[in-house]
Amino acid sequence: MRWDTSAAMAEFLLGAAGFVLAMVAVGLLRLLRGPADADRMMSAQLLGTGGIATLLLWADATATPAVLDVALVLALLAAFASVAFVLSVSRPADDEPSTKDGR
Amino acid sequence: MTISIAIDVGLALLVLAVAAWIIAVRDAFAAVVGFVAYGLLLALVWVRLAAVDVALTEAAIGSGVTGGLLLAAAARLRSSEAPAANERPGATLRVLTALLCAGISLGLAVAVLSLPDPAPTLAPMAAANLPATGLGNGVTAVLLAYRAFDTLLEKVVLLLSLIGVWSLAPDRAWGGRPGPRRVVRPDGALVFLTQLLPPVGIVVAIYIFWAGADEPGGAFPGGTILAAMWILSMLAGLVEVPAISRRSLRVVLVLGAALFFAVGLAGFFVADAFLAYPMGYAKPLILVIEAALVLSIAAILGMLVAGPPERTEER
Amino acid sequence: MSALLDAFSVLAVSAGAFFFLAGTLGLLRFPDALTRLHALTKADNLGLGLVVLGLLPRAEGPLAALKLVAVWLLAQLAGATVTQLIGRAARRDGKAA
Amino acid sequence: MNTAALFGLLGAALVGLGLFGLVVHPNPLRKILAFNLLGGGVFLVFGAVARRGAAAGMGGDPVPQALVITGLVVAFSATALAVSLLLRLFQETGRTTLRDEDGGKP
Numbered sequence: 097m098r099w100d101t102s103a104a105m106a107e108f109l110l111g112a113a114g115f116v117l118a119m120v121a122v123g124l125l126r127l128l129r130g131p132a133d134a135d136r137m138m139s140a141q142l143l144g145t146g147g148i149a150t151l152l153l154w155a156d157a158t159a160t161p162a163v164l165d166v167a168l169v170l171a172l173l174a175a176f177a178s179v180a181f182v183l184s185v186s187r188p189a190d191d192e193p194s195t196k197d198g199r
Numbered sequence: 200m201t202i203s204i205a206i207d208v209g210l211a212l213l214v215l216a217v218a219a220w221i222i223a224v225r226d227a228f229a230a231v232v233g234f235v236a237y238g239l240l241l242a243l244v245w246v247r248l249a250a251v252d253v254a255l256t257e258a259a260i261g262s263g264v265t266g267g268l269l270l271a272a273a274a275r276l277r278s279s280e281a282p283a284a285n286e287r288p289g290a291t292l293r294v295l296t297a298l299l300c301a302g303i304s305l306g307l308a309v310a311v312l313s314l315p316d317p318a319p320t321l322a323p324m325a326a327a328n329l330p331a332t333g334l335g336n337g338v339t340a341v342l343l344a345y346r347a348f349d350t351l352l353e354k355v356v357l358l359l360s361l362i363g364v365w366s367l368a369p370d371r372a373w374g375g376r377p378g379p380r381r382v383v384r385p386d387g388a389l390v391f392l393t394q395l396l397p398p399v400g401i402v403v404a405i406y407i408f409w410a411g412a413d414e415p416g417g418a419f420p421g422g423t424i425l426a427a428m429w430i431l432s433m434l435a436g437l438v439e440v441p442a443i444s445r446r447s448l449r450v451v452l453v454l455g456a457a458l459f460f461a462v463g464l465a466g467f468f469v470a471d472a473f474l475a476y477p478m479g480y481a482k483p484l485i486l487v488i489e490a491a492l493v494l495s496i497a498a499i500l501g502m503l504v505a506g507p508p509e510r511t512e513e514r
Numbered sequence: 515m516s517a518l519l520d521a522f523s524v525l526a527v528s529a530g531a532f533f534f535l536a537g538t539l540g541l542l543r544f545p546d547a548l549t550r551l552h553a554l555t556k557a558d559n560l561g562l563g564l565v566v567l568g569l570l571p572r573a574e575g576p577l578a579a580l581k582l583v584a585v586w587l588l589a590q591l592a593g594a595t596v597t598q599l600i601g602r603a604a605r606r607d608g609k610a611a
Numbered sequence: 612m613n614t615a616a617l618f619g620l621l622g623a624a625l626v627g628l629g630l631f632g633l634v635v636h637p638n639p640l641r642k643i644l645a646f647n648l649l650g651g652g653v654f655l656v657f658g659a660v661a662r663r664g665a666a667a668g669m670g671g672d673p674v675p676q677a678l679v680i681t682g683l684v685v686a687f688s689a690t691a692l693a694v695s696l697l698l699r700l701f702q703e704t705g706r707t708t709l710r711d712e713d714g715g716k717p
Contacts, residue, residue, distance in 0.1 A: 105520055107202060112527050114206045116534045116561075117243075121213050123538040126550075127233060128220060134547050134603040136232045138554050141596050142541060145558050145589055146534055147239050149565045152585065153527070154246060156569050162251045162415040164581045165407060166242060166258050169420060171585045172403055173263035175392060175592035176427050177235050180267030181274055182599050183381075183389070183434040207614050211621045218625055218648050222632040227640050234644050241651055244618055248658045249670030256680045260687050265647065269640070272694045276640060276707055288635055296634045304627030311619035311659055320664030320672045327667070337673035338680065346677060353681045360688035364695040388598040392591060399588070419680050496684070503691035506698065 106157045113153035120146030137178055144174045207247055214240045231266075231273045238262030251415035252338040255407065259423035267430065268504050333482030335413030342417065343485045347474045351463065354456040354492070357499045361452070365443055368507040374444035377505035381436035393435035400428035408493050412482070418489040422496025429501040443508050448498065455495030459488050519571045526568030533561035551601055558593040562586060619659030625652030639697050639707055643690060650686045654679045 123146070126139035148167045155163035217240060221233040238261030245254035288296070325337045325345065334340045342350050368375075404424040411417030432438040441448045462484055463474040470477045476484050533556055540553020566586040573579040629649025633642050657675045664672025701707050 105523070108524060109527065110202045110206070112531050112565075114202060114209065115531050116565075117206065117213075118209065119531075119534040119538045121209070123541050124213075124217070124236065126541050127229070127236065130229065132547060132603070133228060133232075134600045135550065136229055137596070137600050137603070138541060138547075138550060140232050140235055141593070141600070142537060142554055142557060143236050143239060145562050145593065147243060148585060148589055149530065149534070149562050150243065151246065152565060152569055152582065156572055160251065161574060161578055163246055163254075164578060164585070165410070165414075165416065166246060166251060166254045167585050168403060168581055168588070169255055169258045169407070169424065170239065170242065170262075171588035171592065172396070172400055172424065173259065173427055174589060175396075175595050176263050176431065177266035177270050178596045178599055179389065179392065179431065180434060181270040203614075207617055211617055214621060215624055215628075218628050218651075221644060221648060222628055222636075227638060230641060230644055234647065237648070237651070241655075244621075244655065245658065247614055248618055248662045249665065250658055250661060250676045250679070251670075253654075253658065253676055253679050253683070256683050260683050261651075265687055265690060268691060268694055269644070272698060273640060275698060276701055287637055293635050296631055300627040300631040300634075303630060304623045307623035307626055307656065308620050311623055311656060312616060314619075314660065314663060318660070318663035318672075320666050321674045322664055322666040322669045322672045325667075325673045326669060337669050338677050341673045341677035342680065346674070349678075349681055353685060356685055357688050360692045363692045367695055367699045388595045392595040395591065399584075417680075419684055423684075500687070500691075503688060503695075506695050 106159075109153045109157035113150045113157065116146050116153070117150045141174075141178070144170065148174070210240065210243060210247065214244060228270075228273045228277070231269045234269060235262050235266035238266060252336070252411075252417065252420075255415055255417075255420040256423070259420045259427070264423055264427050264430070264500060264504065267427070271504075331478075331481065332476075332485065334485065336411060336415065336417070338415070339411050339417050339485075339489075342419075343488060344476065344481065347459070347463070350492075351456065351459045351474070354459065354495065357496070357503075358453065358456060361499050361503055364503060364507055366507075368509070372508045372511055374442060375508040375511035376440045376442045377502070377508050378433075378440055379509070381434065389435065393431050393437060397428040397432055400424055404428070404493070404497075408489065411489070412486065418492040418496060422493040423500060425493060425497035426500035426504075429497060430504050433501070433505065440505050443502070448502075451494055451498045452502070453495070455488070455492040458491040462488060523568040523572055526564045530561050530564030530568060533557050533564065537561060548601065548605075551597060555593065555597055558597075559590065562589050615659045615662035618655050618662075622652045622655030622657075622659060625649070625655065628652070637708070639693075639700075643693050643697070646693075647686065647690060650682070654682055657682075 120143045123139050123142045127136050130136055148170050151163055151167035151170070155161055155167070214237065217233055217237050221230045221237060224230050224233065238257065241261055242254045242258040245251070245257055322337070325340060328345070329335065329337065329340055332340050332344045334344070404421045407416040407424065408418060408421030409416070411421065429438070433440050462476075466473055466475040466477075537553050537557020540556070541550050544550045544553055563586055566582050570579055570582055573582055626649055629645045629647075629652055632645030633649060636642055636645060657679050658671075661671040661673075661675035661679075664675070666672075697707060
């Protein structure tokens with residue numbers, strides 16, 4: 097039985113969610129500062145991951161498993177906006193040597 | 200629960216800051232990236248407001264598909280010159296506008312704070328009638344049973360806006376395919392993503408739609424996810440964008456609204472009213488309509504993003 | 515046993531939160547785009563991964579556990595792809611500047 | 612202050628911000644963005660009303676929630692139409708300004 101600990105655990109998870117949210121919020125300063133598009137996309141990406149983590153923690157802390165589905169949808173579409181952007185600017189005859197990419 | 204309050208206040212301030220930044224920043228592209236963040240944060244707000252159905256739809260539409268649409272538009276408009284300085288309203292006008300807008304916000308804020316207490320609510324009625332629909336999710340029941348008429352008309356609005364987009368086509372391209380021809384790019388990561396994601400997305404979309412009967416979910420987020428997957432495949436060149444004159448496309452586009460309407464008309468004969476479901480058959484009928492809606496929503500949203508036709512069949 | 519699992523959850527979630535802190539600091543403090551990207555991927559992979567790991571033993575049933583893992587895998591896929599795209603954009607920006 | 616009132620106030624503030632951006636930005640894409648901010652604010656006010664109506668085991672009144680879901684989809688279709696118009700304008704004229712420059716259209 098974990099009657100006594102479950103409330104404390106929920107409190108802890110909620111606190112952790114708040115912490116992660118605060119961190120990615122601070123990370124949004126990179127969105128303000130830029131300077132390049134790449135930096136802005138990075139902070140949006142960090143916000144996406146942090147938002148997903150926050151939702152997972154909330155789902156557990158507030159015992160609402162349906163919130164997991166919201167996280168699932170966000171994770172599914174996390175790359176959508178960036179990829180749509182990249183694919184819609186580039187022409188078929190693209191000049192980027194993709195094979196040289198180390199990553 | 201002080202942590203909850205702190206999270207809510209922090210989240211509200213964050214949304215406000217991002218919104219102010221979207222309005223204030225000079226670069227249009229940066230503003231659009233900010234808007235993607237705004238949509239994501241709103242999805243979190245909806246979870247805090249105990250509206251998980253709305254959060255799902257916001258996550259799919261607000262930050263996902265709208266973000267992609269606007270980013271793509273910003274990318275294509277990048278080469279357009281910045282508006283001339285004389286198009287920007289003068290300082291006096293701006294201050295006046297700011298005052299007016301602040302007044303509107305203030306009025307709304309007063310209205311929000313003076314909402315009647317106890318709050319009027321239809322939740323007990325919605326809950327009391329749930330057994331008759333066979334559903335477990337109140338929001339789905341509102342969308343497809345209690346206020347089905349709204350949802351039907353909304354489908355018509357979607358179709359009308361698609362007709363609006365198509366009507367922007369130049370005459371020579373009418374009936375053709377939207378957007379430039381796309382080829383599969385020999386690009387490791389992108390190909391991997393665009394080939395792996397759609398199958399997973401289809402499973403998730405079906406799950407979200409299916410769960411919608413009893414849990415948060417339903418046709419709207421399900422259809423939107425499906426649309427996003429289709430758009431991704433079209434952009435990557437894995438699937439051809441269909442010509443708008445193609446009959447099978449048009450059938451899918453109107454399928455949801457048509458089936459909804461047909462069931463509604465049948466309601467006159469079997470249940471004495473338009474859009475009334477016969478006793479005991481409500482749930483299967485709702486699920487069939489919803490399945491058709493998922494397909495139609497996916498097709499309409501996908502074609503809306505694809506834009507007006509630009510090239511004809513024979514090119 | 516349950517106390518042990520709780521302790522595990524607390525530890526993993528705390529570690530995950532720490533990586534978000536590290537990722538944010540890196541994103542703000544590192545001098546150029548590519549090192550910032552490096553910091554970002556740490557938050558992406560490890561931060562979310564550890565949070566998922568910490569929540570897994572608490573999942574209500576196999577479906578919830580499956581969703582947690584799926585969320586992590588999808589985030590990995592998105593992260594890897596976007597990281598590559600950003601890295602390329604950053605290099606182009608660097609060349610242009 | 613409870614959650615519903617807090618986010619209701621946020622909605623009110625967003626309506627003002629969005630309206631301001633809609634009026635003062637000369638760039639149509641920015642107007643579309645501002646319009647969506649405004650819409651988000653209106654939806655949040657609905658959300659506050661819904662949350663206050665929590666009863667009968669539901670976290671909120673499902674009727675305003677359903678209205679918001681409908682509204683989100685309609686807002687998207689309006690946005691898509693506006694973006695198509697804008698892109699077409701750019702294709703035709705090479706510009707994205709709404710200003711009628713030398714008195715008449717070419």
